[in-house]
Amino acid sequence: MRTLRVELGERSYPIYIGSGILDSIGELSRKHGISVKSPQLIVTDDKVAPHYLAQVEQALVSEGYSVVTHTVPSGESSKSLQVYEEVMTTAIRGKLDRSSAVFALGGGVVGDLAGFVAATYMRGVTFVQIPTTILAHDSSVGGKVAVNHPLAKNMIGAFHQPAMVLYDVDTLKSLPPREVSSGLAEMVKHGLILDRDFAYWCREHAEELLALVPETLIYGLERGCAIKADVVSKDEREGGLRAILNLGHTIGHAIEAVGGYGRFLHGEAIAIGMAGSAKLAGMLGRDQSLYAETVGMLQALNLPVTLPADIKVEDIMDAMQHDKKFAEGRMVFIVPEAIGSVSIVKDVPVDAVRTVVEQLKGEVNT
Ligand SMILES: NC(=O)c1ccc[n+]([C@@H]2O[C@H](COP(=O)([O-])OP(=O)(O)OC[C@H]3O[C@@H](n4cnc5c(N)ncnc54)[C@H](O)[C@@H]3O)[C@@H](O)[C@H]2O)c1
Ligand SMILES: O=C(O)C(=O)C[C@@H](O)[C@H](O)[C@H](O)COP(=O)(O)O
Numbered sequence: 102m103r104t105l106r107v108e109l110g111e112r113s114y115p116i117y118i119g120s121g122i123l124d125s126i127g128e129l130s131r132k133h134g135i136s137v138k139s140p141q142l143i144v145t146d147d148k149v150a151p152h153y154l155a156q157v158e159q160a161l162v163s164e165g166y167s168v169v170t171h172t173v174p175s176g177e178s179s180k181s182l183q184v185y186e187e188v189m190t191t192a193i194r195g196k197l198d199r200s201s202a203v204f205a206l207g208g209g210v211v212g213d214l215a216g217f218v219a220a221t222y223m224r225g226v227t228f229v230q231i232p233t234t235i236l237a238h239d240s241s242v243g244g245k246v247a248v249n250h251p252l253a254k255n256m257i258g259a260f261h262q263p264a265m266v267l268y269d270v271d272t273l274k275s276l277p278p279r280e281v282s283s284g285l286a287e288m289v290k291h292g293l294i295l296d297r298d299f300a301y302w303c304r305e306h307a308e309e310l311l312a313l314v315p316e317t318l319i320y321g322l323e324r325g326c327a328i329k330a331d332v333v334s335k336d337e338r339e340g341g342l343r344a345i346l347n348l349g350h351t352i353g354h355a356i357e358a359v360g361g362y363g364r365f366l367h368g369e370a371i372a373i374g375m376a377g378s379a380k381l382a383g384m385l386g387r388d389q390s391l392y393a394e395t396v397g398m399l400q401a402l403n404l405p406v407t408l409p410a411d412i413k414v415e416d417i418m419d420a421m422q423h424d425k426k427f428a429e430g431r432m433v434f435i436v437p438e439a440i441g442s443v444s445i446v447k448d449v450p451v452d453a454v455r456t457v458v459e460q461l462k463g464e465v466n467t
């Protein structure tokens with residue numbers, strides 16, 4: 102087992118990564134001071150539960166914990182106020198108290214939802230992340246927790262850091278191929294924003310990553326987590342720098358909302374968004390070759406880079422108005438400067454963005 106750290110002063114925490122470490126959750130919970138006298142809540146979804154819920158529950162029970170569980174339907178639609186209320190009801194009926202913890206066992210949907218419950222139950226209790234998707238190397242680190250509003254992604258949320266992240270890479274073996282690619286979109290994003298060598302490494306090792314070759318996958322997840330942890334440590338609440346983690350997300354979140362939170366996976370939507378950002382970079386005078394380079398990396402990971410013909414440009418433009426980076430009426434975009442380097446550009450012309458979205462629809466995959 103390897104340990105990375107997210108350095109945030111008194112809110113610092115470890116990310117444990119390894120193979121076959123799920124059973125350590127009870128012991129680690131004790132080590133992190135989670136009380137055996139209070140009930141604990143595991144939140145998971147109905148695709149993850151049959152594989153891993155009993156094991157995690159047993160690991161906690163064998164250390165003396167009493168456990169309540171709540172299983173939500175799998176998929177983005179569970180990041181809703183309605184499901185949030187249902188989980189809250191389980192927490193209240195289960196008599197969780199201020200010394201209880203909420204354990205998120207699953208991907209980013211369960212992590213964001215359970216994290217928002219943890220952030221708000223009795224005004225905040227301990228939160229533990231047990232990620233089970235590749236994408237969750239991103240979502241389990243950094244403390245952004247939220248549910249969606251039908252009009253906009255992650256609109257109702259908080260910053261609430263976990264006490265620890267326990268990442269057992271063996272759980273990834275049961276992921277469907279489409280989810281593998283979706284998760285790799287965030288991995289290559291970490292390279293595209295800050296680490297040129299890592300971005301090219303992702304492309305060169307695409308086949309091994311898609312095939313879940315253990316050493317390759319573990320390296321990719323560790324590097325991705327380390328980049329994310331470093332950014333979060335420098336700017337926990339997105340005062341500035343942290344916005345770079347949003348590469349591709351302005352267009353991507355709009356695509357998810359227009360698709361009704363289910364048609365596109367998060368990683369698919371942000372892959373299209375990252376292709377769009379590279380196109381925008383060319384329009385704003387940056388290196389024209391960035392688009393082809395970016396698209397090549399995304400396609401190597403079996404990710405989409407174009408919008409289906411039935412998606413309406415104006416629907417995407419409308420949905421983008423709710424981006425959280427917008428302030429004082431200004432369109433803010435994360436714009437690639439080179440592979441491995443981005444800048445935060447304020448006042449991006451709306452017409453340039455509309456042209457990008459139109460071209461994302463018209464483009465033939467190259
Ligand atoms: N908080 C953050 O910083 C952050 C960062 C990135 C993404 N996100 C959010 O994360 C969400 C996407 O996360 P995701 O891609 O993990 O989605 P997800 O949680 O929906 O998981 C993807 C699918 O895989 C299934 N699954 C999960 N683990 C499995 C396993 N081990 N074996 C088999 N099936 C498994 C799930 O049931 C689901 O159907 C989005 O809502 C996105 O907005 C948040
Ligand atoms: O952690 C961050 O900061 C990110 O931007 C990571 C993103 O991958 C993630 O999708 C995040 O939830 C987006 O945040 P939002 O503030 O744009 O909702």
Ligand SMILES: [Zn+2]
Nearest residue numbers: 287350367371
């Ligand atoms: Zn994301």
